[in-house]
């Protein structure tokens with residue numbers, strides 16, 4: 001039987017700095033685009049994956065500088081803000097793709113909340129990161145610390161200015177790792 005697969009992700013989707021320009025992503029953040037692309041790529045291979053967007057109960061502001069300020073406070077204090085209820089039937093998933101933008105060199109605070117709210121025991125986490133040039137940096141060790149009972153697979157990264165490369169990045173990942181999902 002094939003594995004039950006969840007794609008859980010956080011994506012800001014407000015103003016962001018991309019190639020030195022402030023761009024309003026209007027709810028369609030880079031990580032959301034990658035998560036949706038991943039779901040489509042899995043579907044092409046007849047692998048069903050459910051998408052779940054992790055959202056803080058108090059949303060981040062649209063303005064880039066305000067989001068920087070709040071996320072910096074969270075990063076420095078180690079805050080784990082309240083987030084939405086998790087996906088139905090979380091216990092049944094075998095593989096959790098966990099997607100996030102690199103914020104301050106690590107996971108955004110809502111990902112920390114997600115890991116604390118959910119028991120990852122027995123699941124395989126596949127991290128995927130979107131970024132402005134720094135790839136995973138400290139995020140992997142933070143995830144492993146928060147989910148010590150999970151198995152970890154090698155993930156993949158997409159740079160924000162090159163989000164159009166996501167299908168190729170995912171194809172490459174699937175070429176090497178598809179057996180994880182069977």
Ligand SMILES: Cc1cc2nc3c(=O)[nH]c(=O)nc-3n(C[C@H](O)[C@H](O)[C@H](O)COP(=O)(O)O)c2cc1C
Nearest residue numbers: 011012029030031101102104105130131132133134
């Ligand atoms: C608050 C904040 C902090 C960021 N910190 C980093 C960072 O430390 N390193 C990096 O490479 N990119 C950083 N970025 C860029 C984002 O990781 C990148 O634009 C990402 O693809 C945005 O994804 P999203 O649209 O799904 O939120 C930061 C962006 C924001 C808004």
